[in-house]
Amino acid sequence: MIPVLDWSRFAHDLPGLTADMGRAVRDTGFFLLANPSVPQDLRTAVFAQTGAVFDLPEADKQKISILNTPHFRGWGKPGDESLDETQPEVDTKQTFNIGYDLAEDDPRLGQQFRGLNQWPDLPSFRDTMLAYYDAAQAQALGILSVLARDLDLPPDHFAPLFDEPLSALRLLHYPPATGVANEIGAGAHTDYGAITLLLTDGEPGLQVKPRAGDWTDVPHVPNAYVVNIGDCLMRWTNDIYVSTPHRVLPPKRQRRSVAFFTEANPDTLVEALPGTGTPKYPAIRAADYLQSRLDATYAPKEAG
Numbered sequence: 004m005i006p007v008l009d010w011s012r013f014a015h016d017l018p019g020l021t022a023d024m025g026r027a028v029r030d031t032g033f034f035l036l037a038n039p040s041v042p043q044d045l046r047t048a049v050f051a052q053t054g055a056v057f058d059l060p061e062a063d064k065q066k067i068s069i070l071n072t073p074h075f076r077g078w079g080k081p082g083d084e085s086l087d088e089t090q091p092e093v094d095t096k097q098t099f100n101i102g103y104d105l106a107e108d109d110p111r112l113g114q115q116f117r118g119l120n121q122w123p124d125l126p127s128f129r130d131t132m133l134a135y136y137d138a139a140q141a142q143a144l145g146i147l148s149v150l151a152r153d154l155d156l157p158p159d160h161f162a163p164l165f166d167e168p169l170s171a172l173r174l175l176h177y178p179p180a181t182g183v184a185n186e187i188g189a190g191a192h193t194d195y196g197a198i199t200l201l202l203t204d205g206e207p208g209l210q211v212k213p214r215a216g217d218w219t220d221v222p223h224v225p226n227a228y229v230v231n232i233g234d235c236l237m238r239w240t241n242d243i244y245v246s247t248p249h250r251v252l253p254p255k256r257q258r259r260s261v262a263f264f265t266e267a268n269p270d271t272l273v274e275a276l277p278g279t280g281t282p283k284y285p286a287i288r289a290a291d292y293l294q295s296r297l298d299a300t301y302a303p304k305e306a307g
């Protein structure tokens with residue numbers, strides 16, 4: 004069961020919100036977030052720009068291919084990434100990734116994951132995406148402050164660990180199903196980061212597989228985020244919170260979604276949080292953990 008949590012309770016019912024969120028992240032690791040802090044007009048704008056970039060001619064998108072850089076930014080065609088490493092199928096989705104933005108003379112450029120974003124030639128795309136990146140990161144930090152309370156940590160425990168994040172904004176485009184055997188929009192996977200904030204256009208397709216259950220549709224609640232725990236936060240909480248497999252079936256009609264993968268700063272040490280018991284995993288830098296997961300996903304399969 005995926006609960007709907009109302010973010011406006013942050014202001015008037017924080018204990019109740021904390022209890023409900025704490026339950027959701029231990030149960031399926033998924034919840035829907037109504038009345039989020041990200042302004043509606045920004046969510047509308049990000050969808051408009053998502054449509055604009057995927058509607059560009061193939062040749063324009065190819066110029067900003069994710070394969071141009073080692074920093075996981077830009078356009079990914081079907082086959083550049085397939086999320087279920089165990090299956091031969093190639094995901095039908097196209098992607099567009101935007102990372103933490105740096106100026107061309109930033110001294111951090113060249114460090115692990117620190118590259119320049121690749122931008123399409125679309126007038127308001129860059130400004131919209133950068134504003135959305137910041138707003139989504141702020142929403143995620145708000146959620147992390149609730150989770151910190153839930154874990155009996157100071158509410159601002161995570162804030163300094165996420166102030167130069169590895170977070171990635173990812174736009175997704177799924178073409179309509181063609182009906183060929185074993186077609187998949189996005190293969191079964193768990194997310195790698197701390198928390199994912201997902202907006203969809205309402206076209207069905209997203210499913211989760213709770214530990215004790217079969218694949219289940221994630222309901223669409225207009226204007227609500229689908230929020231889920233990623234593997235990094237599961238590890239950080241010593242498996243108290245759960246990261247749950249999910250996938251996207253080939254949709255009937257074209258489907259678009261906007262995912263924000265909230266990640267910590269590169270040097271943040273991910274090690275069992277205080278009060279979570281005997282550590283099950285060795286400590287690891289957030290960047291090294293992410294690298295290990297991306298290396299597996301981007302080992303290309305033959306596009307078929």
Ligand SMILES: O=C(O)CCC(=O)C(=O)O
Pocket residue numbers: 173175189194201203209249250251260261262
């Ligand atoms: O497009 C969606 O609804 C989900 C995408 C997803 O799970 C992902 O990119 O990690």
Ligand SMILES: [Fe+2]
Pocket residue numbers: 192193194249
């Ligand atoms: Fe995912």
